[in-house]
Amino acid sequence: MIKKLLTGLNLLVFITVFSQSGIGTHTPEGALDISYPDNEWGLVLPHVDQAENTKNPMGGNVKKGTIVYDSKEDCIRYFNGDKWSGCLLRGITDPIKLDCSSAVLSKDVIINYPVSTQTTVSIPYSNLGVDFDYGETPFLSQNVTGLMAVLPSGSIKKGPGVLVFSISGTPSAKGEAKFSLSIAGVTCEFVITVKELY
Template identity: 40%
Template sequence: MTSNSGTVTADITQLSCSGSTDIGVLEAGEPAAGINTTIPYTGGNGGIYSGISVPSTGVTGLTASIPSGTVNNGNGTLVFNITGTPSAAGTAVFTISFAGETCGFTRTVAAGGSFPDVVPVIINGQTRQMMTHNLGADTSLDPNVPNQAIIGNYYQWGRLNPVATAYTNANAISGWNTSGAANGAWNSGTEAAPVKTSNDPCPSGFRVPTRNEWTGFNTASTTSIIGTWATWASDGATNFSAARKFVNNGSTLTFPVSGRRSYTTGELNGHATYGFYWSSTENTTNAYLLYLISTNVFPAYGNYRTEGYPVRCISE
């Protein structure tokens, strides 16, 4: 279709809400941030379209929107950014009418808890969601009050299953795997365009951050230490109070200083002295990580892939 001004109005053959993909988690009473739904289409004509804003039904309080733009010639996708605050737990319904095609998609809204499961953060200029707890931590507890239960699990780089928990004793672990995972084990794409793999332990819609994302997160944050930090790596096995706090985009995130499980034996050391959080990025035969000490933060530190460290997930 051509308008009076000579421009071509967007036209498509099909809008496929059944093939949509979702990013982020919605929680009742919590403002949406870093949430979007991508809908594929076929048969685009290269025409232009105006911006769209669609309010939710069912669970109200949300809006799905896209800015004005141009469809591809052929197939493409529309990325709807979802904003607002969901009024309740349940299902939010969005009915999209675009270029003569209509379809609907839904987003699940989880019940609000005592503590948010995710918070919005700024990473490299984009709003993303970061989990407030480590993987395997007790999510019923305040993530900003350090204790043993919020340390969570320890993972070797590139592996799906944890190798220890916060309650595993500090001794060497029988049968510890000393073979490092292959390149691409947690990211089959690139650092600039990461693609989550089936080995990534993070839940649906989330993944292990890249080195670049940890660097961006640290740059956009202010940070301080809390609790009592151990003086020597061997002194803090029963000290669960030490942590480093980051404030980013008005959100507070606390990272327990949980030490490391040794790359050769799985023995715990450095508890309450050092904090390590994996990235998905390789460093030659090693891998990059977020490294925390009492006096500094190193967002792109490299170490052995067979070390055991906690994981903190971000939205895809």
């Protein structure tokens, strides 16, 4: 009887000390292993209106290492045992931003006249990620047709910079020639105003 009792206690101690929990798996590979066989589901963290309002359901202080999604700050935060962290992840933004609204045309473009050589459009960018190489890319005008903007092959370097497009062709009408860009997965539109010859 004592032998059976000791065997049972040893087994219970072993399970308690070395137990792992698995959700969606029978073979957890960590203290807690959350898996889904089809790899289509994500983990949703507890949402709180503000991290500082988080409560321990057992009473007492919030446990060190607690992680929550703070709805007020719109980000993930954790508790270090003394205070809450700032935002770990705040929104998701593209590392590269194109500022098409600040496009600068180097020379006037006139209706029914071929665009003069060396006519360019400069578009500022900012890159928070790594350098990005691209090949030569042409873009045709819309609304006012007959123009092409060509971005010669190059790199978008980390930090601020400028992309310079060569403009060519003969505009079909006066008005706004629109160019829709898609570079490094980022889209924007710049406009060239086609004028009449005075």
